[in-house]
Amino acid sequence: MLRGVQPPDKSENQEFKKDSEHPSFKQRLWEIIFEAETPSGKFFDVALLWAIIISVAAVMLESIQPIHELYHTQLLIVEWICTIIFSLEYVLRVWLVRRPKKYIFSFYGIVDLVSCLPSYLALIFTGGSHFIVIRIIRLLRMFRVLKMLGHVRGAHTILSGLAASRAKITVFFFAVLIFAMLAGTLIYVVESGQEGTKFTSIPISIYYAIVSITTVGYGDLSVETPLGQLITSLMVLAGYAIIAVPTGIVASDMVREALQDETTHACPSCGTHGHLEDAVYCRKCGEKLNE
Numbered sequence: 001m002l003r004g005v006q007p008p009d010k011s012e013n014q015e016f017k018k019d020s021e022h023p024s025f026k027q028r029l030w031e032i033i034f035e036a037e038t039p040s041g042k043f044f045d046v047a048l049l050w051a052i053i054i055s056v057a058a059v060m061l062e063s064i065q066p067i068h069e070l071y072h073t074q075l076l077i078v079e080w081i082c083t084i085i086f087s088l089e090y091v092l093r094v095w096l097v098r099r100p101k102k103y104i105f106s107f108y109g110i111v112d113l114v115s116c117l118p119s120y121l122a123l124i125f126t127g128g129s130h131f132i133v134i135r136i137i138r139l140l141r142m143f144r145v146l147k148m149l150g151h152v153r154g155a156h157t158i159l160s161g162l163a164a165s166r167a168k169i170t171v172f173f174f175a176v177l178i179f180a181m182l183a184g185t186l187i188y189v190v191e192s193g194q195e196g197t198k199f200t201s202i203p204i205s206i207y208y209a210i211v212s213i214t215t216v217g218y219g220d221l222s223v224e225t226p227l228g229q230l231i232t233s234l235m236v237l238a239g240y241a242i243i244a245v246p247t248g249i250v251a252s253d254m255v256r257e258a259l260q261d262e263t264t265h266a267c268p269s270c271g272t273h274g275h276l277e278d279a280v281y282c283r284k285c286g287e288k289l290n291e
Contacts, residue, residue, distance in 0.1 A: 030096050033089070034266035048089065055082035083119040090116060102270035102285040161250055168249045176213065176242060183235050184209035190228045197224070213239040 035041045058078045061067050068075070090112045094100045103109045184206030191199040198221050199205050208221045212235040223229050267282035267289060281288055 026096065029092060033092060033096060048085075051082050051085050054078060055086075058082070079119060083116055086112070087116045097267075097270060099270060099285060099287060102287075106270055165249045165252075169246055172246055172249070179238075180209045180213055181206055183213070183231065187223065187228060187231055190225055190231065191223055194224050199223075209235060212236055213242065215239045215243070 031038050032040045032044050055078070058075050061071070062075050062079075093103060093109075093112065097103045104113070185202055187209060188199050188202050188205035191197050191205070199208070204221070211218055211221075212232050215236055223232055267285060267287060270282060270285040270287070279289060
């Protein structure tokens with residue numbers, strides 16, 4: 001053995017092994033609340049999902065007057081049970097992340113907070129029952145609790161695809177708008193001279209053109225002249241071709257995003273999911289993923 005080199009301390013190795021085999025209470029809570037791979041994490045997500053569904057169902061049933069009159073007390077009890085569950089979950093999430101501010105001001109952090117506030121606001125403000133309607137925002141929480149691999153990757157792929165194609169969609173939108181303005185102006189020139197016409201202005205004619213191009217067809221406006229009918233037919237046919245364009249743009253970007261290999265591991269600082277396999281830093285807050 002070389003002089004000056006101390007042999008490894010077996011007690012330190014055993015202590016490290018003991019810590020890795022027996023995680024702390026906070027680490028176990030983190031795995032349950034933020035990770036979906038473990039059985040306990042999956043059970044937590046499913047239980048929270050059912051709580052959200054029950055809470056939203058209670059909000060909907062409460063809006064029905066006969067049910068509200070008969071079961072108001074029972075629905076109020078259900079609401080407060082769900083509110084306490086969501087409040088406890090929110091406090092635990094703030095406590096578990098390394099940087100609470102990042103989670104509090106994140107999208108889902110705000111959703112979590114707002115979903116708990118209506119019941120408390122109804123107690124503070126007189127006649128504050130209208131705040132209960134805000135509870136419907138709990139529906140957004142379903143996208144977070146369904147953070148199993150397929151659901152999170154699918155949601156992130158859709159959002160990333162839409163974000164990647166926003167420039168192309170913007171150009172396409174203005175191109176269709178210009179086409180609708182030209183077609184509407186042409187319809188106004190053709191139809192405005194007819195007796196009893198509803199095309200009394202260019203904006204109304206542009207509205208008709210947009211409805212025709214998008215193939216919605218409300219039926220509140222209709223052309224009378226043969227030339228107007230021909231122009232409308234061309235607009236409808238062009239609309240069928242136009243509808244396919246944004247679908248292809250978004251689909252191609254979504255496929256490109258889907259090819260990226262992502263994980264369901266949450267950032268310890270802000271709780272964000274959807275990182276690449278080789279990611280070192282969080283894509284949202286920039287903190288290091290693994291210490």
